[in-house]
Every structure is written in structure tokens, then in C-alpha cells.
Amino acid sequence: MRTDLDPAELGPGPFYRLLTASIVPRPIAWVSTRSAAGVDNLAPHSFFTVACVDPPMIQFTSVGKKDSLRNVRETGEFVVSIATEPLFEQINATGTDFPADVDEFAQVGLTPEPSSRVAPPRVAESPIAFECTLHTALELGDSTVVIGRVVHAVATPDVLDGDPHDGGLPAIGKLRPLARLGRDEWSTIGEVREITRIPWREWPGHYPAPPIG
Numbered sequence: 001m002r003t004d005l006d007p008a009e010l011g012p013g014p015f016y017r018l019l020t021a022s023i024v025p026r027p028i029a030w031v032s033t034r035s036a037a038g039v040d041n042l043a044p045h046s047f048f049t050v051a052c053v054d055p056p057m058i059q060f061t062s063v064g065k066k067d068s069l070r071n072v073r074e075t076g077e078f079v080v081s082i083a084t085e086p087l088f089e090q091i092n093a094t095g096t097d098f099p100a101d102v103d104e105f106a107q108v109g110l111t112p113e114p115s116s117r118v119a120p121p122r123v124a125e126s127p128i129a130f131e132c133t134l135h136t137a138l139e140l141g142d143s144t145v146v147i148g149r150v151v152h153a154v155a156t157p158d159v160l161d162g163d164p165h166d167g168g169l170p171a172i173g174k175l176r177p178l179a180r181l182g183r184d185e186w187s188t189i190g191e192v193r194e195i196t197r198i199p200w201r202e203w204p205g206h207y208p209a210p211p212i213g
């Protein structure tokens, strides 16, 4: 026995809440932008993922017409800082609907750190940031998918297990990322499990044994 749910019957609000409580956990892009008038802006976006590997691209979705989206359209630049556990309250506070001429860095007490390749600042308190130039703003109904090409990245050594030039990567226990769930719920990383993917040639019974000799 299943409950059937028709988007048209449920309506956009309830269906949105169903989607966001089902598609979980979602990582959080802390998106900084600068308006054409020079006002810095910072807002969390949990409709966020990797969009392309080569060239590296990431994407977030603006639901409705928000300051972040307007700034990206005006300037073609944004920065995604990674949302981590120690920054929980500040990340939430930057989701407040401040007017466009209010700088969230100043309101929330965060440090704007100059970026290397784009004008919007990074969040100094966040351990990893990706500087992006706008590739595509794809309008879909009431939302816009913003895809940015990553032109520079920075990481704090504290969250890495080694130098990325030698294969080092963010260590999950050091990075401690936050994620959004449904309702007003957020989550931290729980149990971490490891498993390797099975190549087709090693799948039991589905590949002829390699010739001997």
C-alpha cells in the first residue's frame, strides 16, 4: 500500500516541502556575490551540487528572484564557501531576507576574505571555497539553475589529509560539513562507511574467465 501524490493536486508549496524532506541530505553552498553597486551578499543554497568535471563546474538553484541571482547576473561571478558545523548559526542567519543594500558579512559578523580570481569575497571562516564565473543561468519555472565554472579554489590545511598537489583531499572528520534536511532540520555527518565499486569484469558469473597463460 502506497500513498499516491500528484504534484498538481498537492500544489507547489506542499510538493516543495515533500521534495525537500525526501531528497536529503543536501550539501549547502554558502554563495557570496557582489552587486554592481559594490554591496557584498552572502546566502546559503542547498540545491547545490557538482555540475561538470572537466572543466570543473558547480551549480546552485535560486528559487525565485533573490539578491544572489541578481548579483550573479549583473557581474557574472560568485564564490561558494563550504558550510561547516562550527558555522551553523551564522549560515542560518545569512538566510534571513535582508534587503539588497545590506551586507550579510557585516550583519552576521563574518570576515570577507579577498578572492584570488573574482570580485566577490570568500568567507574567511569557511575552510574551503570555490571561486566561479557564470557559465549558464538556466531558467526553469520559478527557479534558476546557476552553473559556474570554478576558476580557483582554496582550502585550509587543517581540513585536509595531505597536500592536494600530492593527492591530499578534505578529510570528512576534519571538514565536518553541514547538510539541509526537510522542515527546519539540518544534519551533520553520521557514520561513514567505505565500499569499493565492483567492475563488470569482476562481477560473479557475468564475464568469461580470462584466458590462462
Ligand SMILES: Cc1cc2nc3c(=O)[nH]c(=O)nc-3n(C[C@H](O)[C@H](O)[C@H](O)COP(=O)(O)O)c2cc1C
Binding pocket: 028, 041, 042, 043, 044, 045, 046, 047, 048, 061, 062, 063, 064, 066, 067, 068, 069, 091, 092, 094, 095, 096, 097, 098, 180
Ligand atoms: C540552509 C539553507 C539553504 C537554503 N537553500 C536555498 C536554495 O537552495 N535556494 C534558494 O533560493 N534559497 C535557499 N535558501 C533561502 C535563501 O538563503 C534565502 O532566501 C536568502 O535570504 C536569499 O538571500 P539573497 O536574497 O541575499 O540571495 C536557503 C536557506 C537556508 C538557511
